[in-house]
Amino acid sequence: MQFHGSEVRQRALDLIASGATNAEVSRRLAVPPGTVSYWLHMDRSKRGECPGAHQTRCPRCTGRELDEAAYSYLLGLYLGDGHIVQYSQHRVPSLMITCGDVWPGLMDACHAAMEAVFPDNSVCRVRKIGCHNVKVYSKHLWCMFPQHGPGKKHERRIELEPWQQQIVDAHPWEFIRGLVHSDGCRITNWTVRLVGGERKRYEYPRYFFTNKSDDIRQLYCDTLDKVGVEWKVTRRGSDPYNISVARKASVALMDTHIGPKY
Template sequence: MYDIATRQRAVALHEAGLTFSQVSRAMGISRYSIRQWTTRITPSPSMTAECPVQCGELESGRPRADYAYLLGLYLGDGCISRGRREVYALRIACGDTWPGLIDACVHAVGAVMPSNKVHRVRAPGCTSVVSIRAPGCTSVVSNSKHWPCLFPQHGAGPKHLRRISLMPWQQRIVAEHPWALLRGLIHSDGCRITNWTTRTVGGQIKRYEYPRYFFTNTSADIVHIFTDTLDAVGVQWKVTQRPSRAVDVSVARRASVALMDEHIGPKY
């Protein structure tokens, strides 16, 4: 980042007759930056904003419940990619089947990073299973140099191939807002379904329906974050290992499902 005086000096040299290349060589600044300064000399708010994580704590004033929800979405269906000039893009993949989920994601991103624009990018589809650009998907995207600060779990490669653990300041937020994290995880990699069975009562076959929640993830660390949080709020759960190495966490006990319905509910 260059201060205003440096920017003004570079623009003044250009206005005095030097080409962008000449100013670049004289000051050791890229021609791209100098050209940008001739149209906007002040940095954009998203580039000058201070890091939202200060002294091992989320900056005061940023909504902690919205952050916990966004953390759940990121752990499930989010990624961070580096762009130009140390700017990172946060992308959260949301299924078009649930427009309410997309709206909630947009709200959370905007609340956590109010100085940055939030975009909805409709994915045309792709052939890669790993890519979030899948049919029926809208990516909620926001650019900032501070997304890795907010989500230090960012790293190279898929999440299930690297260590995923919460920082102490994140753990404190989750302890304060466990249901917000669980809602984000369910909205990303979970669902609420209705199972049914039949029983013979008085010679007649009757159908019984009962709801249950599922969460599926391949990362053992993320599964542990989910189940540890379920334990903290008193929800009973069971785990099933798939042949694909993915783990299914199910919540089927009536009291636990009622608790999940009270705080989470189905996607919409």
Template sequence: MYPREIVDKALRLHSQGWTDRAVAQACGVSIQSVRHWRKGRRRNGRIDAASYCPICGDGELAEEAYVYLLGLYLGDGYISPSGRANYLSIVCGDVWPGLMDLCHASMARVLPTSVFRVQRIGCTEVKSTSKHWPCLFPQHGPGAKHTRAIALVPWQTEIVGRHPEGFVRGLLHSDGCRITNRVKRTVAGKDKWYEYPRYFFSNNSRDIHGLLGRYLDQLGIEWRMSNANNLSIAKRDSVARLDTFVGPKR
């Protein structure tokens, strides 16, 4: 009987598109064992993609992928019922294919279920089906996020506290942007234009603004509210810090 961590690793690699042979070589097990695990057979019980959950069942949470996906979900995601399971959907703009690929890869790492894309007008929904998505995103609930309280539960707070950069990146990749700000100033009677980069985060939920602000504070990044719905990061050092792990959408 192989250790559970070997089985978990095999399932994660398979969810990322690895072949049975490649998974077996990476985990140091036989191809037959990988096939049995993939089909949900284990000597001490069943484990398959449908039952795999790092919160309520077996499995180890891929924390860095999770915090990024959490940020995307709070900005542009939702969960909806699908028979006995649930869809997790993240809406991605078609002008940012790189962001779409990151979202797709993060979903596959967090839960070993199929990830697919549905084309919409001007955007694409990256989707995955599992009954366990509400376990991973307890912020799920009826109505728009800005109409209800949004807070992290204790286990999420611990994980985001260990990986604040990924969480901030996910939020800014969802409802944020990096722009070049232009201002005009009159010097010695002449108008001069100055340009500088700036980050904005636009969301209707004060709670989600508060979460972003909390982890920007943890990272030592200065920010302010431009208005009720827009958070701004404009200080040169703070923008430079964000550029090291966020940068423009691609």
């Protein structure tokens, strides 16, 4: 994980004060655009210039209490199936998490997590073919999800800010659950073995997590290590996109805290 010192932060603020855009500062200093946005929000908040802070009560700008368990789960969902967009006709960006209609309980859990993390904002569901986009608008999405940036997640660096890592460390199972609910599954594998000359079929449960981003897979694996779950990398073709949990004790642990999608 990369930490940015106070000198880099001040340099970013000085560049913005001189007229540089957040995107330009991000490129020049090699700092994620969400981090630049967060630094600017915090600087404005300290001077009492953060617009609408008293209305939105952003945890990062105003110090409002945050439901950290819900945030850890929502962060996992965002890293898997979420994205932040701002269309030209809208003044405020939106966070969208795509949830399949075959798992209505998962959709409800996503909706509840958004409401807990953004209690001042309305959460809605937009119907699509076979799924719904669970959606919330907020001016402070970049504060809460500094991983936002141009391009696909697997084509750019994804790392947690120190404050996010502290939340994940305190609520690891919620983070794992969000990642599994977005890009994971629990399946039943089977194999055939010869026992006493007879072919017998054996079935066993297994968890898979599939994501093209090396960084997101590493976050998943690091968190599995912290809760004592054994895992291994399996390949989809020539690409190591899959993380498998198949050992009996680890599957039982995952079943206790995660379970199949519902």
